Amino acid sequence: MFGFKHKYCFTCEKKYRKSKEHDLRCKSLCRFCGRIGSERPCMATSNFFKKCDDCGKKYLNEDCFEHHKKSSNCRQTKICEKCGVIWSIKNYKREEQKQHVCGQKWCQICRQYHSIERGCYIRPLEPKKSLPYRLVTFDFEATQNEKINNVNEERRLHKVNFYFGGRTGPLQMYFDADSEQHKIAYLDFNSLYPSTIATTAFPVGHPKIFVVPLPEQKVNWNRGDQIPFKGILKVFLIPPSQLDVPVIPVKFDERLLFPLCRKCSINYPNGANIKDYRCTHNDDERGWVSTCTSIELEEALKVGYTVTRFYRALHYEKWDENLFKNYVAEFMAMKIHASGFPEGIEGLESEERFINECKEKIWN
Incomplete structure (x- = not known):
């Protein structure tokens, strides 16, 4: 015994619970009666030959024949008269596709029976070669906990930060409505998503990443035909000083804004209505690092936005106008x-x- 209700085979050096669950490749297993031990497989004896009418197996040992009739071996297995393969009736009753067919073998890769000559259609996985690597460690006590407040540091990142919420256009921020004389109304358009996706070209496939070297980052874009890539771009954007409906959004302190000056937006986190206020900031203070699509950027350049630095891009070569x-x-x-x-x-x-x-x- 080997553990609770387990036996141990010294031939294949494995534990097993029942003889029928033992490894069929074990040299101490008799395939005709199912017994395991040092005296197995059962040896042929003189003047004995008998064929079992139930399972079709032929026996040259009387003890082997008697044991297979007494045990469940006769009811659970049969032999193929053509190729001599012993197959399990239990597996066939559970799954009909596991019925024995001459010339077929159980495949450990696709977990099915198929012809040996045909081979398996699933290509085995090729183990990847381990490549040498360099391990770099650092001292946690020397890390910097204070955040560096530099807006241009975002040029090094490639975050998916070009998704923003929708825009509403309230005509008045607050109005105390009189239920008898006035009524507050809210107007909405039908969804533009179906018509937009049906008539717009969409990128297809994986993008190519382009990182602009530092000496080449300075640009002066003010027209749509100056944009070199189609896809997503990270640029330093300067808005016009005056514009009724700004185009490019940005988030400052988790606030979604469509500003004309970055510095003014940060200086007044709660907003303000100052009479005769004029922005005195220069272009570097008014602009910000923006991640936007080439379509948005082209529309922004049409109304007076300017791009002074170009950091990186995700360029899609293939576009499909009929995708949706x-x-x-x-x-x-x-x-x-x-x-x-x-x-x-x-x-x-x-x-x-x-x-x-x-x-x-x-x-x-």
Whole structure:
């Protein structure tokens, strides 16, 4: 005995609980009666030969034959008369695909039976070679705990920090409404996501990373055709001194702003309404490091923004204008059929114009 309810085989040097669970490759295992031991496999005796009508196995030892009939070996295994392989009836009853087929073998890689000549379709994993590496350690007592307040340090990072929330346009920040004379209204557009993704080109595949060397970082971009990459860029951006609707957002102290001066935004964290206030900061104080898409940057340059430093970019070479077009077209057709034409479209001429517009933008 080897532990609780376990036995030990000295031939293959493994423990086992039941004979039928033992390794079939063990040299001390009799494949005909299922017993294990130093006297196994059972040796042939003179003047004895008998074939079992139930499992089909042929026996040359009377003791081996009697034991296989008394035990569950006869009920659980059968022998193939063509190739001589002994296979498990229990596995076949549990999973029909495990029924014995001549010439097939159990594959440890794909966990299925298949022909030996065909081989396995799954290529085995090739172990990666260990490469030498350098281990660099440092003293924790010498680390710097104080944060260096340098806005330009972000040029070294490649964080995914170009996602911002939506924008609202309140006409008045606070109004005390009189329930009898005044009413506060909130207007919203229909979702622009379907039409936008159906008519816009999207990047496809993995981007190429471009890091601009320090001597080449100074630029002077004020037009969209000066942007050298399509994708995501990290630049130092200077907004115009006057603009009704700023384009590029930025976060200062977890506040999402569309400012025209970085220094003014930091100096007034709660906002302010100062009469005759004029910004006196220079371009370096007004600008900030921005991570934005090439599409946003092109629109910003059109309205007066300027790029003075270019740090790095994620450039996408392939773009697809039809990536989501079929997806939107299918569900938009279902919605139009279910809901009918939108409000304001009346008469055959208006309906025909609406259908042609949908075909031109989405279904073409």
